[in-house]
Amino acid sequence: MSGWIDISQFLDEGVPVWPGDTPFSYRLTWTKEESGSVNVGQVAMSTHTGTHIDAPFHFDEEGKRVGELDLAVYAGPAKVLDREGIGWIGPETLAGEEITGVERILIRTGAWKDRSRFPKAIPPVDPALAPWLKQRGIRLLGLDLPSVDPLDSKDLPAHHALARHGVHILEGVVLDEVQAGTYELVAFPLPLKQADGSPVRAALRPL
Ligand SMILES: Nc1ccccc1C(=O)C[C@H](N)C(=O)O
Ligand SMILES: [Zn+2]
Ligand SMILES: [Zn+2]
Known part of the structure; x- marks a missing residue:
């Protein structure tokens, strides 16, 4: 294969x-038959x-x-840490990990087991992790979870502590099949100029 590991959820x-947010939908405005040329x-x-x-x-x-974000944050070397089963994500639960030399870390908690449903509870990020990450030069934190807060x-x-730092x-x-280690990450947002967030196509390649 290409060497790239897709770590994105399919849309x-x-x-x-x-819960309560806009459901995803994709549909054809015109079929090829209707338009006479294209779907x-x-x-x-x-x-x-x-x-x-x-x-x-x-x-x-x-x-x-989104349109004001620095693209450099979303591509480059990243470290994947395996923390299957942790109850929260904080300096204590990441201690002992050598995370120098990368600006991005992804943490596999394994807590979102059934990806066809929204989880009921997740291990949250301790706000004290934000200065800890900043001190180590980290500019991107990625999780296999739908939020960094409860x-x-x-x-x-x-969310606020991370942004402040x-x-x-x-x-x-999606880190189900990913081993701990150092990778090249690509996860660019769409150019949604005014948006508050953006889906990304995220992928890793072993370094
Ligand atoms: N979609 C929502 C609708 C209502 C309230 C929160 C959310 C969120 O997405 C929050 C989550 N911490 C997030 O950043 O993805
Ligand atoms: Zn969030
Ligand atoms: Zn979000």
Whole structure:
């Protein structure tokens, strides 16, 4: 194969969405038969569907929108850590890990088992992780979960702490088949200029 490991959730009607949020849909506006030349589709979805990034505007009125984000954050060397079964993601649960020399880390918690449904609970990120990551030069945190905060959180302390420390958020990556190690990551957002988030096609290639 190409050497690239796709770590994206496929986007189709089966992709689970945040409770109450816009369901994913793809349909043809015109079939080839109707148009006489081509199939032309249309898509409706929440910006936080499947594998996606959060722009700071998602949780901060003054925060950057997708179109203002630095693309350099979303491509380059990344370390995948395997933390199957952890109850929360914090400095203690990442201790002992050598994460120098990369600006991106992806953590496999294995907590989202049935990917056809939205999870009921997830291991949250301890806001104290944000300065810990900043100190180590990390600019992107990716998780195999739909949020970095508890699902019922309204004040989103981890989202805010990460943003304050310059750590960008990638949610919903699929790491089921990925071994811990160092990879090249690509996870560019779509050029949705004003958006609060964007689906990404995320992929890893062993380094
Ligand atoms: N889609 C939503 C609808 C309503 C309330 C929250 C969300 C979220 O997506 C929050 C989640 N922490 C996220 O960044 O993806
Ligand atoms: Zn999101
Ligand atoms: Zn989020």
